[in-house]
Amino acid sequence: MLSKNEIVAALKQLIDPQRVLSEPEDIVTYSYDGTPHLTGAPAAIVHPVNTQEISNLVKWAYENEVPVVPRGSGTGLSGGSVPIQGGIVLSTVRMDRILEIDEENLTLLAEPGVITGNLAAEAAKRGLFYPPDPGSMKISTIGGNVVENSGGLRCLKYGVTEDYVLGLEVVLPDGEIFWTGSKSKKDVAGYNLKKLLVSSEGTLGIVTKVLLRLIPPPAATKTLLAFFPDMVSAGRAVAGIIAGKIxxxxxxxxxxxxxNCVEDYSQIGLPRESGGLLLIQTDGHPAQVDEEAEKIRTICIEHGATEVRVAQTPEEGEKLAQARRMALASLARRKPTTILEDATVPRSKVPEMLAFIEQVRDKYQLEIGTFGHAGDGNLHPTCLTDERDTEEMERVEQAFDEIFKKAIQLGGTVTGEHGVGCVKSKYLPMMVGETGIKVMRRIKQIFDPTGVLNPGKIFFDEKKEETVSA
Ligand SMILES: Cc1cc2nc3c(=O)[nH]c(=O)nc-3n(C[C@H](O)[C@H](O)[C@H](O)COP(=O)(O)OP(=O)(O)OC[C@H]3O[C@@H](n4cnc5c(N)ncnc54)[C@H](O)[C@@H]3O)c2cc1C
Known part of the structure; x- marks a missing residue:
């Protein structure tokens, strides 16, 4: 095994030494991501600027059996870019160019380190629309979004990141560079490796270019905010809207x-006694939007809404949407540690799952607020805690164990958008079964026979987990 000094010296031969970081403050900076309670120290951090540099770095790491952990902006919530087994953190943030916007084929080609919000803004300047909008889009990278298959607030109607990925350039763990996919809308040539790489969480290859599909933007949008006495009636209103073919x-x-946390933080006039709030946006042709907004308002009232606010202008719509946008920040102010989870269930099971989360919260005496994407059953039970309190952290773990088991029992999943990383790996066998794990391990073996790329992620390895946990 190479020492830290040997690794750093070798990396400085491969790329500009100024783009190899290894000072103690660098190690700390790249030792964590957005996941609470998880760290790992890399030997060095590299900032390549093109595909060939990534290929050279990865090839060297492969030959010397040094782990490589790809990293975008480090906003991941499942520990994907945390170097839990040390090695090299390979950051893509210097590869942040949009290479082409093709207005005839409605595509955009970008390097992996482009910030998703910037990419969407560039598309908008040409009158085009990139719909996936993860809450982190102002800071997360498109490369991170692709391999996590990130969702967002608009995914009920527009789908998730994978629905917009047409092609990828990828560096394999042995340094080989390959391209999968094309600008053609229809392409069934061979196995769909592009789909396999989407959601691969940096364990199969390093994405070095992303070809995305764009669409024309909707002409109009209307925003509504509806308040309900409890989440059960809010859940029924959700079912009513969908059943109303909207x-x-x-x-x-x-x-x-x-x-209440949002209101404490922002005083935007939310009724504190409300048991649940729905933020609803409809978009499309202006006449259709007006008609749908009216239907939605009626359905909400029929299902017990105590108040429905309908924005009359886009600016008013922005104000109404603030409540949802501030949810996480408002919860996070309460305690030193915020654990945001993403248990997901079929839409019809949302009320039952929410009731269960409340039971678990009371059983383990924890502070849990829940918000999320009601339309696609993706819930974010968010535990407000303090990681220094080991006794409480044990209760948090037990509570989430129960929540994930319930999600599976209701026909859902342990993660709807944050990925498995290392924090969900112990639940994956429960979710996909023994055969599922066996097939996934074989796929990993084909792409990465020596296991140098992002080790310790997706597959649970008790021994290694014990030796590397923070
Ligand atoms: C406030 C907040 C809100 C969020 N909201 C959402 C949301 O609405 N929806 C959602 O889905 N997620 C959300 N997330 C989670 C997170 O932002 C996403 O998973 C995002 O896609 C991660 O992008 P990143 O650039 O930060 O990647 P990182 O966190 O750096 O990396 C994530 C994973 O991708 C791998 N990786 C990164 N770049 C590459 C590459 N080029 N090639 C191969 N592997 C790579 C890493 O190894 C790691 O496994 C949120 C996070 C925060 C902190």
């Missing part, structure tokens, strides 16, 4: 705890 672009909820 697919809003956004259908989000906040529970009672979250409404």
């Amino acid at each position: 697919i809003p672009c956004t259908l989000e909820f906040l529970d009672h705890v979250t409404i």
Whole structure:
């Protein structure tokens, strides 16, 4: 095994030494991501600027059996870019160019380190629309979004990142460079490796270019905010809207705890007694949007809404949407540690899952606020805690164990958008079964026979987990 000094010296031969970091403050900076309670120290951090540099770096690491952990902006919530087994952190943030916007084929080609919000803004300047909008889009990279298959507020109508990926350039763990996919809307040539690489969480290859599909933007959008006495009636209103053949672009909820945290923080006039809030946005042709907004308002009232606010202008719409946008920040102010989870269930099971989360919260005496994407059953139970309190952290773990088991039992999943990383790896066998794990391990073996790329992620390895945990 190479020493840290040997690794750093070798990396400085491969790229500009100024782009190899290894000072103690660098190690700390790249030792964590957005996941609480998880760290790992890399030997060095590299900032390549093109595909060939990535290929050279990865090839060297492969030949010397040094782990490589790809990293975008480090906003991941499942520990994906944390170097839990040391090695090299390979940051893509210097590869941040949009290489082409093709207005005839409606595509955009970008390097992996482009910030998703910037990419969407560049598309908008040409009158085009990139719909996936993860809450982190102002800071997360498109490369991170692709390999996590990130979702967002608009995914009920527009789908998730994978629905917009047409092609990828990838560096394999042995340094070989390959391209998968094309600008053709229809392409069924061979196995769909592009789809396999989407959601691969940096364990199969390093994405070095992303070819995305763009669409024309909707002509109009209307925003509504509806308040309910409890989440059960809010859940029924959600079912009523969908049964009314309306697919809003956004259908989000906040529970009672979250409404009050937002109001404490921002005083935007949310009724504190409300048991649940729905933020609903409909978009499309102006006449259709007006008609749908009116239907949604009626359905909410029929299902017990105590108040429905309908924005009359886009600016008013922005104000109404603030409540949802501030949910996480408002909850996070309460305690030193915020654990945001993403248990997901079929839409019809949302009320049952929410009731269960409340039971678990009371059983383990924890502070949990829940918000999320009601339209696609993606819930974010958010535990407000303090990681220094080991006894409480044990209760948090037990509570989430129960929540994930319940999500699976209801036909859902342990993660709807944050990925498995290392924090969900112990639940994956429960989710996909023994055969599922066996097939996934074989796929990993084909792409990465020596296991140098992002080790310790997706697959649970008790021994290694014990030796490297923070
Ligand atoms: C406030 C907040 C809000 C969020 N909201 C959402 C949301 O609405 N929806 C959602 O889905 N997620 C959300 N997330 C989670 C997170 O932002 C996403 O998973 C995002 O896609 C991660 O992008 P990143 O650039 O930060 O990647 P990182 O966190 O740096 O990396 C994530 C994973 O991708 C791998 N990786 C990164 N770049 C590459 C590459 N070029 N090639 C191969 N592997 C790579 C890493 O190894 C790691 O496994 C949120 C996070 C925060 C902190």
